[in-house]
Amino acid sequence: MSMQGGLEGYDLIGDVHGCGATLGSLLERLGYHQRGGVYRHPRRKVIFLGDLIDRGPRIRLAVTIARRMVEEGEAHIVMGNHEYNALAYCHRAPASLGREWLREHTPRHNRIIKETLEQYHDHPQEWEETLAWFLDIPLCLELDGLRVVHACWDQPLVDALRRVRPDARIDRDFLVDSVVPGTQAFRILDRLTRGTHLPLPEGVELHSGDGFTRRSFRAHFWARQPQTWGDVIFQPDNLPDDLEQRELTDEQRSRLSFYGPEQPPLFIGHYWCEGIPALPAVNVACLDYSAVKFGRLVAYRWSGEATLDADHFVWIRVPREEEARPQPWEIDFD
Structure with a gap:
């Protein structure tokens, strides 16, 4: 695949x-x-x-680095579920929804965004500008022979998004619609930024390594004819007992997306993998390797290849020193 303007390739970062x-x-x-x-x-x-x-200790620094690169044409970005969550958490809801905020300020939601709000607390104008920038981030990208989405490439929903938002960017009206279950906007935001979750049986919970209790598990979308839960689970937390052998129901199969091996290379994040980076499919690379849990911050050096190569992963182990709050010069690095 030849790229425009003498570009050698893209470095995708999880x-x-x-x-x-x-x-x-x-x-x-x-x-x-x-x-x-x-x-x-x-x-x-x-x-x-x-x-x-x-979650991490240098959120403003991470955003500053990425935003400057994007605005200077040195990078692209797609929206993650945490940017989306921040937008909904910080936007007031219309009276018709019967609540104050698009994303309710529950103890769970407060805990997720706590570090971000604390680190921007003394920089309210910067936070408002950051939220405005988040709203301008597309949900997916397709360029020079590759595709990028945070959690799941669902072609019918990507097509539906592009019919109403050709540049794959949302606006405030779309954001408001997206918090109402059953709307097209909800389905698009949920699938592209969060992927598919299958519910666990009544009374069964997962106590995840990030401190949250979950009643569903994350499912991937590249198994052609999955038969069991174990064929589609994609997360580091194992299912309890013998649930991986449980057969998928027809209703559960109908909820799964499918991305075939003949499709262009696809890059995703979201799934907090662990260990040495590996390819889950010949044309799919997941780049989320639990950086904030002292895992790896992972990149893939893509130079036009149609078949991905695990040798193209580049990563850095996140040191324990990253826990310390930054010094001022680590933010204002001009």
């Missing part, structure tokens, strides 16, 4: 989640260097897979 110092280190390893306060490469560009914010 979920940063506020590990801003590690992001800078990864960009340096990939050959990007700061000029004018922006990381640049003479022959390549970055594509961020979303989820820049929440």
Whole structure:
């Protein structure tokens, strides 16, 4: 695949989640260097897979690095569910919804966004500008022979999105519609940024490594004819007992998307994988390797290949020192 303008390829980077110092280190390893306060490469560009914010200690730094690169034409980005959650959490709901905020301020939701709001607390104008930038981030990208989405490429829903928003960017009306279950906007946002969740049996819970209790599991979308729950589960938490052998019902199969091996290379984040980066399918790469849980911040160096190659992963282990709050110069790095 030949790329325009002498571009050699793209470096796709998974979920940063506020590990801003590690992001800078990864960009340096990939050959990007700061000029004018922006990381640049003479022959390549970055594509961020979303989820820049929440949980980590250098959220403002991560957002600043990515936003400057995007605005200077050195990078692209797609929206993650955490950027979407922040938009809904911080936008007031219309009276017709019967609540104050689009995303209700429950203890669970408060906990997820807590670090982000604390780190922007003394920078309210910067936070408002960041939210405005989030609203301008597309939900998916298709360029130069590759596709990018945060969680799941569902072609019918991508097509539906592009019919109403050809650039795949949402607006405030779309955002409001997206919090109402059953709407087309809800289906699009939910599938593209969160993927498919299948409910666990009544009374069964997963106590996840991130401290949350879940009553569903994340399912992938590249099994052609899945038969059991184990054929589609895609998360580090194992299912309890013998649930991986449980047969998928017809209703559950109908909820799954499918991305076939003949489709263009696809890059996703979201699924907090663990261990050494590997390819779950010949044309699918997941780049979320639990950076904020002291895993790996992972990139894939794509140079036009139709068949992906695990040797093209590049990563940095996130050090425990990343826990420490940043010094001022780590934010204002001009």
